[in-house]
Amino acid sequence: MSVTYDLTGIIIQKKAFAENDLLVTILSPQCGLVRGIAPGARKYQSRLRGRTELLVINNFFLIKGRNLDRITQIETLESYPKLSQTIGKLTVSQYLAELSLNLALGGQPQPELYSLLIEHLKRIENLSTQENLFPYLAQAVFHLLAVSGMAPNVNYCIHTQKAIEPQFEYPQWNVGFSFQGGGIVRDNMPSPTKIDRQINALELSLLQNLANSQPFAVSQITTQPFDPLFVEKSWIRVERVLTDYLEFYLGRRLKSADIITDVLIAF
Secondary structure, three states: OOOOOEEEEEEHHHEEOOEEEEEEEEEEEOOEEEEEEEOOOOOOOOOOHHHHOOOOEEEEEEEEEOOOOOEEEEEEOOOOOHHHHHHHHHHHHHHHHHHHHOOOOOOOOOHHHHHHHHHHHHHOOOOOOOOOOOOHHHHHHHHHHHHOOOOOOOOOOOOOOOOOOOOOOOOOOEEEEOOOOEEOOOOOOOOOOOOEEEEHHHHHHHHOOOOOOOOOOOOOOOOOOOOOHHHHHHHHHHHHHHHHHHHHHHHHOOHHHHHHHHHHHHH
């Protein structure tokens, strides 16, 4: 007798399977990662075709299979059409989907990861087309890392465990960032771990405030005046540090990350 079940989730990956089918990967708060075959979903007139797009939240009805489950019915609950409004938003949303795919676990509840992904997708969708996306991307990446237990230590030296405060009054001040050590190292301190990046005062301050639940402006974290171009470049470096740190731990490159900087700068 066939075992059927249903779940709510968001599609974070899809691949062609067999002649006309799709292999769909779903992030579900109840079950974590679930993979299922959507039969005939690549056919132009398939009733599943429009409901198997990336980053669409559905209620899925499935039949348990020996190797892969089979999707029999899909009811769409929510979608985010404005994510395809610009190439920048589209690239960022695809990157967050790929990141979630790499952080999620199969067969285990993932309510926090699921909720955070939805929250940040909505936030990005509602941005104006002129908004700088790097701050929102960096905060989303940091939040997803944090809920997965992988966020770097950006408040204390990983060796001394002493708090490090950004020294804005010294233009050349910086601290080290060690991927292997999992966080920041006090400037000029001999480190048994490799220092992969140097972080200036503004970049450190941005990193330290990414744990905030809401987006923030530089003016909210320091009264020090900064040129807007310098701020933009600092956000780019912060996002790059987080991505490189993540890829170090994953041991592989993220496809979306390879193009994110070029796309957003052009955007």
